[in-house]
Amino acid sequence: MTQSTMNNPLVADIESGDPVRWLPRMHKLLDEQCELCVGLDSLSARQTQAVGIGDTDALLRILGQRQTIIDRVAEIGGALEPFRDRKDALLGRLGPAQREGIVQRVGKIAALVESVRARDDADRITLERMRSNVADELANLSRVKGAAAAYAAHGAGAGARFQDRNG
Numbered sequence: 001m002t003q004s005t006m007n008n009p010l011v012a013d014i015e016s017g018d019p020v021r022w023l024p025r026m027h028k029l030l031d032e033q034c035e036l037c038v039g040l041d042s043l044s045a046r047q048t049q050a051v052g053i054g055d056t057d058a059l060l061r062i063l064g065q066r067q068t069i070i071d072r073v074a075e076i077g078g079a080l081e082p083f084r085d086r087k088d089a090l091l092g093r094l095g096p097a098q099r100e101g102i103v104q105r106v107g108k109i110a111a112l113v114e115s116v117r118a119r120d121d122a123d124r125i126t127l128e129r130m131r132s133n134v135a136d137e138l139a140n141l142s143r144v145k146g147a148a149a150a151y152a153a154h155g156a157g158a159g160a161r162f163q164d165r166n167g
Contacts, residue, residue: 030105037112
């Protein structure tokens with residue numbers, strides 16, 4: 001038994017070529033990945049709300065929760081890699097209904113991932129705009145403080161100074 005077979009039981013099932021062996025395991029993995037992506041989509045919507053109201057504490061909590069889900073989705077993706085490598089040959093061994101079931105699951109996962117990606121892009125743009133606004137406000141604050149300090153240094157205790165044309 002190879003190292004990849006020991007780490008991923010789907011490899012041995014796929015190598016057998018028998019859909020009776022690999023199809024149930026694949027369905028289970030795809031179903032779990034789909035459920036995780038539904039959860040990720042929900043967290044993504046909450047993330048957008050947190051970004052919109054500037055709730056950084058909630059945003060950080062959500063990002064932590066998302067990372068846990070993303071790690072598991074990636075783990076499942078790795079487990080499904082042997083299937084992807086032989087997808088055409090393996091799907092060819094299935095009946096139309098079984099093939100359609102896999103295509104639908106994969107399509108739903110892809111749609112959820114795309115929804116999250118699009119929302120993340122919009123959130124990133126919003127966060128960049130917010131960061132730019134804060135940077136501008138800090139720059140203005142520095143200029144105001146500098147002007148106030150300069151005024152205070154020249155005017156502190158000296159009273160008003162008047163000069164005539166001669167100096």
